Amino acid sequence: MNMRVKGERAFKVVGTRPPRPDGVDKVIGRALYGADVSAPGMLTGHILRSPHAHAEIVSIDTSAAEALPGVKAVITSGDFGVPEDSALRDVQDHCMARGKVLYDGHAVAAVAATSPAVAKAALKLIKVEYRKLPHVTDVDEAMKPDAPVVQSGLVHETVAPGFSENVTSYCEFGHGDLEAGFAKADRIIERSFTTAATHQGYIEPHACLASMNADGKADLWCCTQGHYHVRAVCSAILGMEASQLKVTASEIGGGFGGKTTVFIEPVALALSRKSGRPVKMVMSRDEVFRATGPTVxxxxxxxxxxxxxxxxxxxxxxxxxxxxxxxxxxxxxxxxxxxxxxxxxxxxxxxxxxxxxxxxxxxxxxxxxxxxxxxxxxxxxxxxxxxxxxxxxxxxxxxxxxxxxxxxxxxxxxxxxxxxxxxxxxxxxxxxxxxxxxxxxxxxxxxxxFGGNTCVTLNINTDGTVSVTEGNPDIGGSRASISQMAAEELGVPYEKVRTVIGDTTSIGHSDITDGSRVTFAVGLATIKAARDAIQKMCSRVAQIWGIDEEAVVWEDGYVKPASPNAGDFKPMSIEEIAAISFQTGGPIAGHHEVNAEGAxxxxxxxxxxxxxxxxxxxxxxxxxxxxxxxxxxxxxxxxxxxxxxxxxxxxxxxxxxxxxxxxxxxxxxxxxxxxxxxxxxxxxxxxxxxxxxxxxxxxxxxxxxxxxxxxxxxxxxxxxxxxxxxxxxxxxxxxxxxxxxxxxxxxx
Amino acid sequence: MRYEKPESTAEAVRLLANEAGLARVLAGGTDLLVQMKSGMVEPDLVVDIKQIAGMRTVTPEAGGFRIGAAVSGAELGENAEVVAQWPGVVEGFNLIGSTQVQGRCTMAGNLCNASPAGDAVPSLVAANATARVAGPNGERDVTIEQIPVGPGRISLAKGEFITSIFLPARPARSSDAYLRFIPRTEMDIAVASAAVNLTLGEDGTVTAARVAVGAVAPTVRLVEPAAQALIGTKLDEDALAALAAACSAAANPINDKRGTIEYRTHVVGVLAKRAALIAYERAGGRK
Amino acid sequence: MKSIHVAATINGDPAEFVCEPQETLLDVLRNRLGLTGVKEGCGTGDCGACSVTVNGRLVCSCLVLGGEVQGAEIGTIEGMADADRLHPLQQSFIDNAALQCGVCTPGILVAAEALLKKNPDPTETEIRYWLAGNLCRCTGYDKIVQAVQDAAQQMRGA
CATH class of the missing domain: 3.30.365.10 (Aldehyde oxidase/xanthine dehydrogenase, molybdopterin binding domain)
Structure with missing residues (x-):
């Protein structure tokens, strides 16, 4: 049931329900998700995880694992640097524990081996000596002054004294006079509530395939909600220039926010760097629950x-x-x-x-x-x-x-x-x-x-069809809606448009697919990119007709004379304009880059x-x-x-x-x-x-x-x-x- | 690990008996493969018994049924005769896992996994079913409740495995029912469960009863006082209350991620009452 | 660790493979035979993403050993369409927008096909219980149930 409230615009494509462009691939099992690609010479990466909620890592001995035939690389936090930026350090420390394990399932080491069986055997050969520390998992308990301290030195100046060091930040919002307000009430109710942590529960576990060459160039294929973010974080952790790391987002088997960060990707890159071979890593469901995701x-x-x-x-x-x-x-x-x-x-x-x-x-x-x-x-x-x-x-x-x-x-x-x-x-x-x-x-x-940073390129192909390239992984059908908006703006049928998600080398930075931003921001950028292409097509036609650009208009997919005074010209379609684009100045494309506001x-x-x-x-x-x-x-x-x-x-x-x-x-x-x-x-x-x-x-x-x-x-x-x-x-x-x-x- | 699929019971026994390391029997694999995946069990030998004659068939015998150890839930659910005679046994068995798991899981496997919460087990206990065990010393028949001895532990000796389960003949006006409680509608392990097997007299009075409860003790329990509460009644309110009280009294559960002691103790009585009413109606009793 | 040689029929075609004894059918299909339409969501039989049929029976391929399928007929999502003609269920899933991320879709389609073979006219409740072992986290199942009902109706009419 749809109820239109106001502000009608007569849409032709937007508001309809065309089949999604990735539909057939997904119903025949051909769509490629994070774990679905392989590379020649590929190794399997596995992670050793902490069995303790909180412990100091006294020592890690990887020698026996390294000696096992078929093991090509073993890494620990020592294989990474220590980032100065605290947010980046947190991400890295979450991917691989440094000094202390902070939760059950925290990664402590990883191996790359010629088969899953060898990798699993190698994990058992890694000797980790832990010194167990008191732990706390309940939020109210953790606030008490005498609670076990999870990490020290992270308390923000906004926090009042009297809490445990676990209380890291405080915030306050609102307006008006509370006391006067409560005085006016006939009934006041005050209650306390708790909610348990939950997990996003996407059906596809995290998976990636990393390949780094001796010259420092690397390719990374992974399931993520934001491959530019993956590139930024991984290149910083690995000490690479962003341009040397190409990240391609696979089809994504659910995210819901849980695939907005990295877990195994820097580890796979580090294993690939050390072994000189492509490394594929796929989390087990147990790992997904223990080491990724949950809500507060x-x-x-x-x-x-x-x-x-x-x-x-x-x-x-x-x-x-x-x-x-x-x-x-x-x-x-x-x-x-x-x-x-x-x-x-x-x-x-x-x-x-x-x-x-x-x-x-x-x-x-x-x-x-x-x-x-x-x-x-x-x-x-x-x-x-x-x-x-x-x-x-x-x-x-x-x-x-x-x-x-x-x-x-x-x-x-x-x-x-x-x-x-x-x-x-x-x-x-x-x-x-x-x-x-x-x-x-x-x-x-x-x-x-949210809106946020977004890039779209819209190419008018020589046959008059339209290719849209954008940078946001499609987690719920967004390629269909982006194609619809391009078709709407250009006045062409939906079937003439194909939208693809480019890798990090094929289009500029786009923020993560999050904050309900994609249909809004990528759609907005697509419409503006289409308008950019339209402006160029109008200019080409004005040039062909030998009249001023102001004397042509765009209407329903055609360039037309703006009025009878402009001359008697037969309107030109996108197909006609595209067909002769090589003679009028070359290929036609629209672009839009924006930090979108007004979500x-x-x-x-x-x-x-x-x-x-x-x-x-x-x-x-x-x-x-x-x-x-x-x-x-x-x-x-x-x-x-x-x-x-x-x-x-x-x-x-x-x-x-x-x-x-x-x-x-x-x-x-x-x-x-x-x-x-x-x-x-x-x-x-x-x-x-x-x-x-x-x-x-x-x-x-x-x-x-x-x-x-x-x-x-x-x-x-x-x-x-x-x-x-x-x-x-x-x-x-x-x-x-x-x-x-x-x-x-x-x-x- | 070695994988073997013998074609005779004797060969399976020989393989199991001669293995120096850890040997596991594979029928449906719906527990074994999960345990192997998690690393909880790392067998040196897996003996797939599905190629052995009789393992996948249901045969009428002495008025009852002999069910091969590798008959899946889906297969038994499609057997109209067994469903008609032992609806509670089949519904318990068919509650294990998903449709996919039903395509593979077996009653013998559920029994030998020895989880206190196995859904196939309470109804088998209430049915007074027996398991035929083959081993180095030949075959023996064992009552169901003698198989599990504790969570994850069974009484079978090295080299032994279950080849079939036998559901006995039953008198007229008999039926059974099984209920479990799970938080969702499907896909969970029972938090508490109850099976009730009844025979009625011509006037609808219960003449024989067996009641078993699951997930409330280290093994599935046959609750004799619960049966006594029903015998001689037409499942009036007092009888049902006594049944529930007897089941709750027999419960000795634990607190865990699936339920609390208090909850399990209470709910097992509720389930027993409800299962009794279903079994009564199925047996032809009218309330 | 002695490898096992297995000959089976997969989606109607003869197939042979060698696998390790502890290797699951899921691993064989994905890693040895390239049938990556069969997905792994949990590896423990709780999500249904790896659903296939073995001799017509719906199973989780993560709970079957590769060595067990000697001589068996196996059906996967890759065998569901007839060349370039989609199965009515596949078309119905697209038409009803019954997928969002699509990773559970192959398993659900295989399971739904098994249901309609057994019961061409299932009720909504029957569909929901049959598919209870196929987790979908995106759709809330609503459009999936609708898609199965629509396909069933179309197949009964055909």
């Missing part, structure tokens, strides 16, 4: 005051996020996002980042926002229940709109929150009856959306119905509807796909997904058996409702859509379960034992 684990306090008629008078949140053993800024995103859906006179958020003995956090779809908004939306829901108010009406009453001073500083432009709320209110789901043990939950969600924030709201088995604590999701503002939905199928996929991930997060650490600080569930992502039979249909409130910052009104959808499910599910049980749930995941325990504690 969080602990949050929220206090909100409300009047009897549902106006929020003041709101406050304290967020404590742990992104593992290295500093991370995710808590700042959570602190900014927490109250974004509300128009508030008095609001404040405070955030602390905390080190723990866990792998370094990687972005996961709207990083930091789901946890914060979960806590806020839970308290809003509880206030609605206590005051007997309709939760949707309360959101409408307090909704951020155009002109609202947001809780994190900027004033909002055109935003779609009210439209999504109204659509939800009008949808039959909101008023459908519920049965016994069933509950309906509601939550709003928000994401900032336009994104709002969505979700409705979830659940049934809870009161005897077992099992939760079944009965019905789920997603309402989201897409700006202009370029390819509605893939917009819906983002809305459904994000909702499914959020449902998993709410119900069953979690990193479980034992007393020994080791991860207990590093596999898909006990890290429980939703399977097909766990989910109902997820109905997507696209709203289109054009983003003024994009020529077609496009907004990013990829991330907002994971934000509301946490609170939507928690509110639904809480209403079904009559007990307020305050921790995620709401696994069955957690639910039964909450029920028995409440004596219901």
């Amino acid at each position: 684990a969080t602990s949050t306090d929220v206090k909100i005051g409300m009047t009897k008629d549902g106006r929020i008078t003041a709101a406050e949140a304290r967020l404590r996020y742990s992104g593992g053993a290295f500093p991370c800024g995710t808590v700042e995103m959570g602190a900014q996002a927490a109250f974004a859906p509300y128009d508030l006179d008095a609001v404040r958020t405070y955030g602390w980042n905390v080190l723990t003995n866990r792998p370094k956090e990687a972005s996961y779809r709207a990083p930091g926002a789901p946890q914060a908004i979960y806590a806020v939306e839970s308290v809003v829901d509880e206030l609605c229940l206590e005051l007997g108010l309709d939760p949707l009406d309360v959101r409408v009453k307090n909704a951020a709109q155009k002109g609202t001073l947001s809780s994190y500083g900027p004033t909002f432009d055109d935003i779609g929150l009210m439209a999504t709320l109204e659509a939800a209110k009008a949808h039959p789901h909101w008023s459908a009856p519920l049965g016994p043990n069933q509950g309906r939950g509601f939550s709003a969600g928000f994401w900032f959306n 336009g924030v994104s709002f969505g709201v979700h409705i979830a119905d659940v049934e809870v088995d009161p005897e077992t604590g099992a939760t079944k999701v009965l019905r789920y509807t997603v309402f989201q503002d897409a700006g202009k939905a370029v390819h509605p199928d893939y917009v819906e796909g983002q809305m459904q996929g994000g909702a499914a991930q959020g449902i998993g997060w709410a119900l069953n997904e979690e990193y479980i650490y034992g007393e020994d600080g080791r991860l207990q569930n590093p596999g898909f058996l006990d890290y429980r992502v939703p399977v097909a039979s766990d989910l109902p249909r997820i109905e997507p409702v696209i709203l289109e409130i054009p983003n003024p910052g994009h020529p077609y009104g496009v907004r990013g859509v990829g991330e907002t959808s994971i934000v509301p499910p946490l609170a939507a599910l928690s509110n639904a379960v809480s209403r079904a049980l009559g007990v307020r749930m305050t921790r995620l995941p709401m696994s069955p034992p957690t639910i039964l325990k909450a029920v028995s504690a409440a004596g219901v």
Whole structure:
């Protein structure tokens, strides 16, 4: 179901649902992902990982491994330098432990060998002497002054005294007089919440093939969300000039933010450099869970005051996020996002980042926002229940709109929150009856959306067809939407356009595929590149006709005389212009390079119905509807796909997904058996409702859509379960034992 | 590692008995290959028993069925006679893993993996099934509950392996059912489980019962007091409450990543009640 | 470690390979026979990305030893289309936008084909349970279920 709100432009290609250009390759098994390529003489690289949560590396003896026939290289942190830049040092130390292992699964050494069997045998021959250190994996424990210190000397000056050194940074956002605001409230609720760390859970493990020659030139093939970033980081770690490292992004088997950094790529390059052979590395699923990805684990306090008629008078949140053993800024995103859906006179958020003995956090779809908004939306829901108010009406009453001073500083432009709320209110789901043990939950969600650095080259081929080269790995169908926007702007059929993702030598820097930026920023650059090509084609035709450039216009894929006064010329098509381009000045191409701004924030709201088995604590999701503002939905199928996929991930997060650490600080569930992502039979249909409130910052009104959808499910599910049980749930995941325990504690 | 696929039971026994290192039997491989992948088990010899006659067939015998040790879940699920007589056994077996895993996994393998949470085992115990074991000293029949002795440990001697599982004949008005609790709808290991096997009299009174529980003790347990709670009743509320209480009392679970002691102890009783009602209805009982 | 020589039929064609005894069918297909459409997502039978058929039976190729398939008929994603004519399921996945990253797609298509051979008219619930062993992290399964239903309907009509 699509609902057009305003600002119609008559699109011909944008808004349709053509087949994706990589579709056939992917359904016949021909698409090449990270692990799918080989090279002559290739070796296999494997990594030895720490069995301890926290330990000093006293010594590493690799001699026996090196002596094993078939082993061509063994490396440790000693094979890398020590970068001066602290962020780069963190990345490198995460790839290969230096001095200390900081979490279960931390890499300590790597081998390259002629076969996987030899590589595995070699790992067993590496002798590492550890001195175990006390560890801490819980965020609240890690903040206490006497907690084991994960890394020293990283505390930012913003942190007040009295905390453990693990607390590395502090942030604060908001405006207004909190005290006066709370004084006006009829009811104030203050609660604490926790969320477990979750993993992005992409199905393709990290994989790469590195080949470095004796002259220092190197090629790297890898699955990544950003091959320019991989080039920058790897060349810096390896001490190379960026120009000498060519990185090609493979097809990517899911990322969700988890493939925005490097793990094995510098290791594979170093092994290739040492062995003089190409080295392929593919992570096992166990390695993926233990050493990559997870989100922050969080602990949050929220206090909100409300009047009897549902106006929020003041709101406050304290967020404590742990992104593992290295500093991370995710808590700042959570602190900014927490109250974004509300128009508030008095609001404040405070955030602390905390080190723990866990792998370094990687972005996961709207990083930091789901946890914060979960806590806020839970308290809003509880206030609605206590005051007997309709939760949707309360959101409408307090909704951020155009002109609202947001809780994190900027004033909002055109935003779609009210439209999504109204659509939800009008949808039959909101008023459908519920049965016994069933509950309906509601939550709003928000994401900032980003633009960023982007390059596009658009070539008009001599037959009049169009080749677009861009630099952002396609993780959800973006090649189709980029082709659509090129076709739209040029007035040619979609089938005439082919979009490819260039390697790092074929087009200039493009930021990582993240922040829901690609359809917005690459689309914008593509439209501008098309306009650049159009301008050149107009110039060529003006030259052919012997008239001024101002006397020609571009219309529906043709160059035409601007008016009868310009002369009587037959309009020229792209095909005609391209066919004679060699005679008019040479090949025709459009370019655009930009640091795109104006991404336009994104709002969505979700409705979830659940049934809870009161005897077992099992939760079944009965019905789920997603309402989201897409700006202009370029390819509605893939917009819906983002809305459904994000909702499914959020449902998993709410119900069953979690990193479980034992007393020994080791991860207990590093596999898909006990890290429980939703399977097909766990989910109902997820109905997507696209709203289109054009983003003024994009020529077609496009907004990013990829991330907002994971934000509301946490609170939507928690509110639904809480209403079904009559007990307020305050921790995620709401696994069955957690639910039964909450029920028995409440004596219901 | 050596891989052998003998064509007779005798040869398989000889291979297993003569191996100086670690030998493992391969039927469906859905546990063995996972253990090999993780490095938990590094066998010197793998004996694939699927080429041996009878390993992949289901044969009627003495009113019951002899099920070859390598019959997969998918194959047994397609056997209408076994499904009709022993629906609880088949549904337990068919709950193991995914459709893909069902294409390979076996009851004998599930039994010999000796996980307390094996989904095929409680129903077999409740069914009073037996396993035929071949070994250097010939063949012997062993009750199912005698096979596992603890998590990951079985009572079979060196050179022995299970060649078939026998489901006995059963009286009229008999049926069984199996339920497990998992956090998702599929793909999980049981947090707690219960199998109930009932025979009813003509008036619907339970005349015989066997109840087994899984994932709540080091091995699957036959719960005699739970059966006694049902016999002589028509599964009234009191009988079901007594059944649940007996199952919870028999539980001696652990806290782990899949569930807590408190949770398992409670839920095993809930499952037993629900399974009993299903078995009762299947046996022709009317509530 | 003695290598094993195996002759089998793969996607209708005779194939021979030599593998190590502990090598899985998945490793053989990907690394020895170049059939990289068969994906490894976990190696433990929990994700279904490596789904193939062995003698018509749907299995995870990561849970089969290469040595076990002597004389067997193996079907992989590479054998699903008829030359340049896509299987109705393949076309339906494209038409329904049932893939985003596409890495789970080969396994899901092989599994769905096995389902429709056994049950040409499955309900939504039957599809969801049959495919429960095929993890997809991108789509929320919605469009996958729709694509299977559409293909099933088309195949019944054909």
